[in-house]
Amino acid sequence: MIAIHPLFDIPEIRAGDHLAAVLRDSLTSAGLWPLKTGDVLVVTQKIMSKAEGRMVDLSTVQPGEEALELAATTRKDARLVELVLRESSAVVRAVPHVLITRHRLGHVMANGGIDRSNIGPGEEERALLLPVDPDRSARELLDALAGPGAAGIGIVVSDSFGRPWRHGVVGVAIGAAGLPALVDRRGEEDRDGRRLEVTQIALADQIATAATLATGEGAESVPAALLRGLTLPPGESGAAALVRPLEEDLFR
Amino acid sequence: MIAIHPLFDIPEIRAGDHLAAVLRDSLTSAGLWPLKTGDVLVVTQKIMSKAEGRMVDLSTVQPGEEALELAATTRKDARLVELVLRESSAVVRAVPHVLITRHRLGHVMANGGIDRSNIGPGEEERALLLPVDPDRSARELLDALAGPGAAGIGIVVSDSFGRPWRHGVVGVAIGAAGLPALVDRRGEEDRDGRRLEVTQIALADQIATAATLATGEGAESVPAALLRGLTLPPGESGAAALVRPLEEDLFR
Numbered sequence: 001m002i003a004i005h006p007l008f009d010i011p012e013i014r015a016g017d018h019l020a021a022v023l024r025d026s027l028t029s030a031g032l033w034p035l036k037t038g039d040v041l042v043v044t045q046k047i048m049s050k051a052e053g054r055m056v057d058l059s060t061v062q063p064g065e066e067a068l069e070l071a072a073t074t075r076k077d078a079r080l081v082e083l084v085l086r087e088s089s090a091v092v093r094a095v096p097h098v099l100i101t102r103h104r105l106g107h108v109m110a111n112g113g114i115d116r117s118n119i120g121p122g123e124e125e126r127a128l129l130l131p132v133d134p135d136r137s138a139r140e141l142l143d144a145l146a147g148p149g150a151a152g153i154g155i156v157v158s159d160s161f162g163r164p165w166r167h168g169v170v171g172v173a174i175g176a177a178g179l180p181a182l183v184d185r186r187g188e189e190d191r192d193g194r195r196l197e198v199t200q201i202a203l204a205d206q207i208a209t210a211a212t213l214a215t216g217e218g219a220e221s222v223p224a225a226l227l228r229g230l231t232l233p234p235g236e237s238g239a240a241a242l243v244r245p246l247e248e249d250l251f252r
Numbered sequence: 253m254i255a256i257h258p259l260f261d262i263p264e265i266r267a268g269d270h271l272a273a274v275l276r277d278s279l280t281s282a283g284l285w286p287l288k289t290g291d292v293l294v295v296t297q298k299i300m301s302k303a304e305g306r307m308v309d310l311s312t313v314q315p316g317e318e319a320l321e322l323a324a325t326t327r328k329d330a331r332l333v334e335l336v337l338r339e340s341s342a343v344v345r346a347v348p349h350v351l352i353t354r355h356r357l358g359h360v361m362a363n364g365g366i367d368r369s370n371i372g373p374g375e376e377e378r379a380l381l382l383p384v385d386p387d388r389s390a391r392e393l394l395d396a397l398a399g400p401g402a403a404g405i406g407i408v409v410s411d412s413f414g415r416p417w418r419h420g421v422v423g424v425a426i427g428a429a430g431l432p433a434l435v436d437r438r439g440e441e442d443r444d445g446r447r448l449e450v451t452q453i454a455l456a457d458q459i460a461t462a463a464t465l466a467t468g469e470g471a472e473s474v475p476a477a478l479l480r481g482l483t484l485p486p487g488e489s490g491a492a493a494l495v496r497p498l499e500e501d502l503f504r
Contacts, residue, residue: 001256001466006253107417108416108417164417165359165360165496166359166424166454167434167454168434168457169453169454170453172418200419200420201421202422205422206422206465209461209462210461213459214253230465243417243418244415244416244417244419
């Protein structure tokens with residue numbers, strides 16, 4: 001049995017907050033501390049970005065020429081579009097009300113992963129960027145919570161993405177540590193001795209999605225969840241391993 | 253807390269088997285019967301297809317001209333390609349070792365969702381098609397297990413799909429009943445009174461993905477899982493609601 005525990009009572013996070021201490025307190029009050037083998041702590045991008053001081057005051061952003069053009073096309077705030085462009089390596093799609101880019105981290109997503117909702121009262125003019133290096137952030141958090149030598153315990157940094165062929169968002173991993181974000185099973189066989197057709201499993205995405213069932217979206221959202229009872233395969237790879245290079249994109 | 257219970261001890265399923273009875277027995281022996289509010293039973297496509305007799309003997313399949321051409325391009329078995337074409341409304345991508353189509357149910361996936369692994373010993377020449385109408389199958393299973401008037405209990409039929417921009421497969425829903433497969437929150441506000449940016453949530457996909465953490469892939473796979481402790485939003489839509497029409501595909 002795998003349990004998904006939402007972590008309530010996490011205070012509003014501000015730049016410089018020690019996220020590990022906050023999460024340890026929350027896990028303790030939920031009776032989930034200490035972490036143990038088979039635990040994966042899922043932390044939403046939102047609180048990790050806030051702790052890292054990734055909030056940007058939009059009034060300080062001067063849109064350039066490309067941002068002004070794209071803002072006209074997409075009918076979005078030109079300052080926001082400027083931030084999206086700074087965060088991205090390529091524009092995938094720009095039509096009215098839609099701006100999809102390849103983020104510099106490799107993920108293809110709407111609005112460069114920039115969040116304007118739920119960032120705190122009276123902060124309408126601010127935007128929250130993704131963490132600078134979510135895989136590194138996950139590793140640092142894991143070391144702080146479980147010690148550098150811990151085995152069988154993982155951290156996933158989650159976000160919500162839309163998908164090309166399907167309606168609705170699902171949780172995805174933008175950072176991971178302590179587990180193989182991508183599980184490679186090429187060469188393994190099924191129980192009848194036939195070679196597996198499915199050979200790569202996006203474990204960190206699956207964990208992020210499962211956590212979303214407990215953390216939710218919007219009004220009742222909570223910023224973290226603990227999955228307990230997983231059997232983590234050996235090996236370790238960050239969420240960067242989940243990014244498919246453009247030249248490998250077989251669905252286009 | 254949400255619990256994901258893998259359902260072990262499900263016997264090999266054959267055409268005509270009464271899946272509801274088999275699953276009720278498994279739930280009973282796991283101490284999970286009767287179902288209660290907040291339960292969603294996730295059934296893998298594989299056992300639902302087997303129960304519906306969707307196994308095809310490849311030696312009975314005569315590939316047509318298009319199948320022969322696509323088989324040469326993709327280096328796949330022409331009989332399999334013929335089945336894929338019969339199951340599909342459009343070819344999305346055909347390159348060596350890759351055949352991605354839009355299934356007649358609307359889902360974009362590899363090999364028309366046809367499964368050749370784990371279908372039983374000595375059955376190398378057989379292929380397993382998707383259920384004819386997984387949303388209807390889910391509804392019938394829900395009625396059989398929980399009664400036609402049951403509320404707050406759901407069924408999801410799961411499969412594993414690759415994704416265009418990301419490595420690795422994740423669980424997705426190809427059938428659903430008793431819950432809104434797609435949750436539409438347009439017009440709702442976050443806790444600061446700002447309109448939600450994320451407005452549609454692929455709930456059934458999220459549930460299918462979470463279940464995959466317990467059901468797994470390959471050698472140790474189990475064919476069903478029960479999620480207990482969910483708070484299902486009101487409304488009901490099948491997995492068909494998750495299909496994004498081609499003309500709305502904003503990522504291309």
